[in-house]
Amino acid sequence: MNQPKQTKKTTIYDLAELAGTSASAVSAVLNGNWKKRRISSQLAEKITRLAEEQGYALNMQASLLRREKSKIIGMIVPKYDNRYFGSIVEAFENMARERGLFPIITCTRRDPELEIEAARTMLSYQVEWLVSTGATDPDRITDLCAASGVRSLNLDLPGSRAPSVISDNFAGARELTRRVLANCERKLGRVEPLLFVGGRGSDHNTSERVRGFRAAHADMGLAVDDNHILTCGYAPEKAEIALQALAQQEGNLTRGMFVNSTISFEGVMRWIKRSHHYDGRPPVMGCFDWDPFAAMLGDDIEMVRQDVPGMLNAVFGIIDHGSSKVERIEIPPLFLSQN
Amino acid sequence: MNQPKQTKKTTIYDLAELAGTSASAVSAVLNGNWKKRRISSQLAEKITRLAEEQGYALNMQASLLRREKSKIIGMIVPKYDNRYFGSIVEAFENMARERGLFPIITCTRRDPELEIEAARTMLSYQVEWLVSTGATDPDRITDLCAASGVRSLNLDLPGSRAPSVISDNFAGARELTRRVLANCERKLGRVEPLLFVGGRGSDHNTSERVRGFRAAHADMGLAVDDNHILTCGYAPEKAEIALQALAQQEGNLTRGMFVNSTISFEGVMRWIKRSHHYDGRPPVMGCFDWDPFAAMLGDDIEMVRQDVPGMLNAVFGIIDHGSSKVERIEIPPLFLSQN
DNA sequence: CAACCTTGCTCAATCGATGAAGCAACAATT
DNA sequence: AATTGTTGCTTCATCGATTGAGCAAGGTTG
Numbered sequence: 001m002n003q004p005k006q007t008k009k010t011t012i013y014d015l016a017e018l019a020g021t022s023a024s025a026v027s028a029v030l031n032g033n034w035k036k037r038r039i040s041s042q043l044a045e046k047i048t049r050l051a052e053e054q055g056y057a058l059n060m061q062a063s064l065l066r067r068e069k070s071k072i073i074g075m076i077v078p079k080y081d082n083r084y085f086g087s088i089v090e091a092f093e094n095m096a097r098e099r100g101l102f103p104i105i106t107c108t109r110r111d112p113e114l115e116i117e118a119a120r121t122m123l124s125y126q127v128e129w130l131v132s133t134g135a136t137d138p139d140r141i142t143d144l145c146a147a148s149g150v151r152s153l154n155l156d157l158p159g160s161r162a163p164s165v166i167s168d169n170f171a172g173a174r175e176l177t178r179r180v181l182a183n184c185e186r187k188l189g190r191v192e193p194l195l196f197v198g199g200r201g202s203d204h205n206t207s208e209r210v211r212g213f214r215a216a217h218a219d220m221g222l223a224v225d226d227n228h229i230l231t232c233g234y235a236p237e238k239a240e241i242a243l244q245a246l247a248q249q250e251g252n253l254t255r256g257m258f259v260n261s262t263i264s265f266e267g268v269m270r271w272i273k274r275s276h277h278y279d280g281r282p283p284v285m286g287c288f289d290w291d292p293f294a295a296m297l298g299d300d301i302e303m304v305r306q307d308v309p310g311m312l313n314a315v316f317g318i319i320d321h322g323s324s325k326v327e328r329i330e331i332p333p334l335f336l337s338q339n
Numbered sequence: 340m341n342q343p344k345q346t347k348k349t350t351i352y353d354l355a356e357l358a359g360t361s362a363s364a365v366s367a368v369l370n371g372n373w374k375k376r377r378i379s380s381q382l383a384e385k386i387t388r389l390a391e392e393q394g395y396a397l398n399m400q401a402s403l404l405r406r407e408k409s410k411i412i413g414m415i416v417p418k419y420d421n422r423y424f425g426s427i428v429e430a431f432e433n434m435a436r437e438r439g440l441f442p443i444i445t446c447t448r449r450d451p452e453l454e455i456e457a458a459r460t461m462l463s464y465q466v467e468w469l470v471s472t473g474a475t476d477p478d479r480i481t482d483l484c485a486a487s488g489v490r491s492l493n494l495d496l497p498g499s500r501a502p503s504v505i506s507d508n509f510a511g512a513r514e515l516t517r518r519v520l521a522n523c524e525r526k527l528g529r530v531e532p533l534l535f536v537g538g539r540g541s542d543h544n545t546s547e548r549v550r551g552f553r554a555a556h557a558d559m560g561l562a563v564d565d566n567h568i569l570t571c572g573y574a575p576e577k578a579e580i581a582l583q584a585l586a587q588q589e590g591n592l593t594r595g596m597f598v599n600s601t602i603s604f605e606g607v608m609r610w611i612k613r614s615h616h617y618d619g620r621p622p623v624m625g626c627f628d629w630d631p632f633a634a635m636l637g638d639d640i641e642m643v644r645q646d647v648p649g650m651l652n653a654v655f656g657i658i659d660h661g662s663s664k665v666e667r668i669e670i671p672p673l674f675l676s677q678n
Numbered sequence: 679c680a681a682c683c684t685t686g687c688t689c690a691a692t693c694g695a696t697g698a699a700g701c702a703a704c705a706a707t708t
Numbered sequence: 709a710a711t712t713g714t715t716g717c718t719t720c721a722t723c724g725a726t727t728g729a730g731c732a733a734g735g736t737t738g
Contacts (some may be wrong), residue, residue, distance in 0.1 A: 367687095378687075379686060404695095
């Protein structure tokens with residue numbers, strides 16, 4: 001290689017000197033508007049070649065400082081450890097890149113302080129938009145952004161001061177519950193109220209899903225026991241503990257379950273295996289969220305798939321059109337065949 | 340709120356004017372070295388209060404342009420859709436943050452062109468280090484970085500021109516194979532060579548795992564049929580197709596399998612369900628990688644867990660000590676109980 | 679009271695890229 | 709020959725934060 005292995009980075013000034021021209025000519029050539037600036041194609045070619053040879057890389061910090069738009073878009077996400085958030089992040093990156101935006105993503109582990117700090121950092125990096133996914137306090141992030149004149153947007157969990165794109169949790173939960181109840185009937189010969197496990201009672205999604213869960217029961221004339229709504233949190237261990245406690249209290253658990261997220265589903269399945277409670281007569285299950293392996297765990301585990309592409313289309317629809325109407329867009333989740 | 344909802348962002352000059360002082364005093368106060376610069380605590384307090392009131396946010400672009408170190412660290416990752424990469428990314432973010440580094444992560448979907456482009460972009464953002472995870476051509480990325488005087492490092496897949504941190508694939512595969520063979524013996528009463536499914540024959544990890552697979556067979560005096568090494572790629576569909584083809588060709592498949600990644604495992608399990616090939620006599624399985632739900636799919640599915648914290652400790656060990664010795668660090672994977 | 683130190687700031691250059699304004703050289707038009 | 713137009717550049721201010729150098733006011737020392 002004849003590239004100089006220098007420590008100092010090559011700048012447009014270095015290239016200008018090598019080419020015997022000015023930095024502004026170099027800049028014009030390298031950012032592509034040399035035609036507009038009437039640089040001869042010979043000079044353009046020479047500069048391009050030199051840049052290549054020297055391994056020149058634009059200093060984005062300098063460039064962004066000068067320009068008015070950063071083209072950086074930020075996303076805050078609670079975790080990377082499940083399919084739902086994983087596919088959100090992946091789709092977000094792709095769609096951002098398609099639009100010439102540079103995505104910065106950070107994971108805040110459902111920690112409210114980290115969320116705020118991450119948002120502040122993103123503002124420092126001059127993001128043009130900030131998407132808060134599953135944030136514990138989206139409105140606070142919106143306020144922070146607003147103070148810097150940055151647009152924000154909520155995904156997965158709604159806020160009240162910025163546009164929000166979420167799943168239609170009520171309809172999704174109602175349909176999921178309906179299906180699980182139908183499976184109950186088919187497999188057990190009778191319907192029987194289900195158990196609801198997982199999520200935080202205080203969050204919008206969980207409360208909407210509980211509402212859908214109740215509505216589906218009401219539709220079939222079934223009464224839901226309030227003790228059977230275990231909104232014990234999302235963590236697998238919490239689901240295990242809650243089930244254990246209920247089993248101790250009631251002896252026999254319900255024959256069907258509605259599990260609110262794959263994260264909780266992990267705890268539920270672990271408890272079922274360990275406790276041997278359901279040995280020989282596996283429960284009829286539904287889960288609000290999808291995971292390929294979880295779906296294979298039983299014969300008829302109903303899994304709702306949240307429509308990630310649909311949600312991100314809505315997100316980028318708002319971004320593309322700059323609309324800042326504080327609206328809530330609810331995307332119907334999908335019921336696909338499991339295999 | 341009395342914060343000004345302006346569009347223009349507040350700068351240190353605005354704050355200086357409001358405080359009746361100079362921008363340099365404001366800068367000194369806000370970046371914490373006002374003691375060094377002998378600013379009175381009264382002025383410091385006043386400036387801090389004003390900054391708060393005005394919702395001031397540092398312009399990182401300007402700050403970084405001036406400073407010598409960016410404290411930005413980049414990571415390139417192939418996918419977000421499995422536990423292994425998910426936990427790598429999450430741990431990387433945490434460990435970077437602990438060190439006061441700002442992590443930028445991007446997913447390149449195993450696309451060589453995207454990898455290079457992403458690396459270039461990261462260089463533009465003045466990353467101090469670039470970690471290439473599972474890159475298809477890590478050396479090319481190393482060269483790109485070297486041309487800009489940026490340190491790089493390979494994770495998961497090794498390269499030849501930068502330090503590499505990988506799992507001990509050979510030892511891991513050998514032990515995994517040994518365990519699966521032992522399970523075979525226990526469950527079927529006899530040992531019998533396994534089938535190897537998934538991965539690319541050309542990549543280092545796969546070839547090392549095949550080597551370990553063969554070694555474990557040799558240890559037990561078993562011969563491996565070359566047709567039973569299906570390095571068909573990682574995608575689930577490829578595993579399905581490969582199994583289907585082999586089944587058609589051979590009639591009966593082996594009673595045990597070594598699956599090279601959870602991604603491939605998804606395809607294998609799907610094929611097993613669809614084809615009914617193993618109905619009534621489930622295969623004895625091992626998988627190089629771990630997934631909580633996949634682990635629950637059978638009674639004795641052996642899953643090797645790659646030691647993500649161990650690998651990232653090694654990565655940050657190199658970063659912390661600035662060592663650029665081109666070495667290969669192999670981290671032994673973990674065999675934990677599945678539940 | 680001169681020499682020196684300390685305190686508490688301000689000034690101005692700088693980082694690298696950008697783009698408006700300007701200018702020299704030459705060509706085309708009247 | 710004078711005017712206008714075009715081509716192909718260069719000059720310079722600018723973005724916002726940082727930091728070495730410097731300076732004025734007051735205090736201390738011999």
